[in-house]
Amino acid sequence: MKINDTKLYLFFSITTLVIAVIIGSITYYSKLVVEPRVEKLIAAEGNVSENYRIAYSILRNPQMFADYENFDRESIWIKNVIIPYMDDKAFHSRSYTPDEKVYLEALMKRRKQGSDLGRNTVVFFTILTLLGLGFYLYERKKVNAQG
């Protein structure tokens, strides 16, 4: 008895495509909307405290692939130094100063690393989708030829 793998390849392709679309939409929302906005806020010269506060409120929420609770070297610095320091400023309603720019840039760098990882994951799942689709078409052609 021959097994018909057509459906298996089709479902595999659909699944990987859905994952790629979900991760892609999150990643490119960050790359095209969030990151340019934050960069503009960090670079702004007037009303530093308010701009930095808005930038921090955005960056405080980590990118999906760059969680601050992950166990890597940079997250330890962010978790133990940057977040407690910046949260404390917000908690005590202290103004943000140009000295804090380096912290915001570190958070921004991490967000970019996260969205880069997201983009690479999208490429990986897209390749899987194309492979699955290729196998699906090949298998379908084979089944049709066998009648």
Place this chain on the structure above:
Amino acid sequence: MKRYLVPIFLAFIIAGCTQAPDRLYHPKAIFKAEIKDNDVYYTFYVKGIVYNSNSERVFRDVKGEVRISSGKSVTVLPFEIPPLLPFQKYTLNVEKTGKENEMKPLLDLFRVDIDRLITGGYMNFSDEMDIPSGNFDFVIINYTTENIFDIIKKGRSDEN
């Protein structure tokens, strides 16, 4: 009945996500002997680190107790912690002072040599000692929480 299930389910999820500090890290005990008005007073100190491992929740009005059980008696050391921000550590220090008869269970539990503690001056400290985990309880009785994002946004709206 069904209409209560969703809120109950959500409440469980939220409660699960908000983990209050439930542990005192590196708890240490120290004894001090002090002579006042011809009486010897002993002070028992407990210190340790409280850590807010939550990434978004600020814990306010945290009240709790450190309980040290020695034989049949339980020494309760109440404490209050200032607001604990996400990923923040706080060094907790609690103490209890009393005369020998009152402090005897604790002195016995830690096998503190009273003679060595009081000799040589008016104020002496024991070595820093580990607290046996079986005799130690860290209990949070009450707290309120707030989301750090609300605080950051509130700060912004206050300035506007």
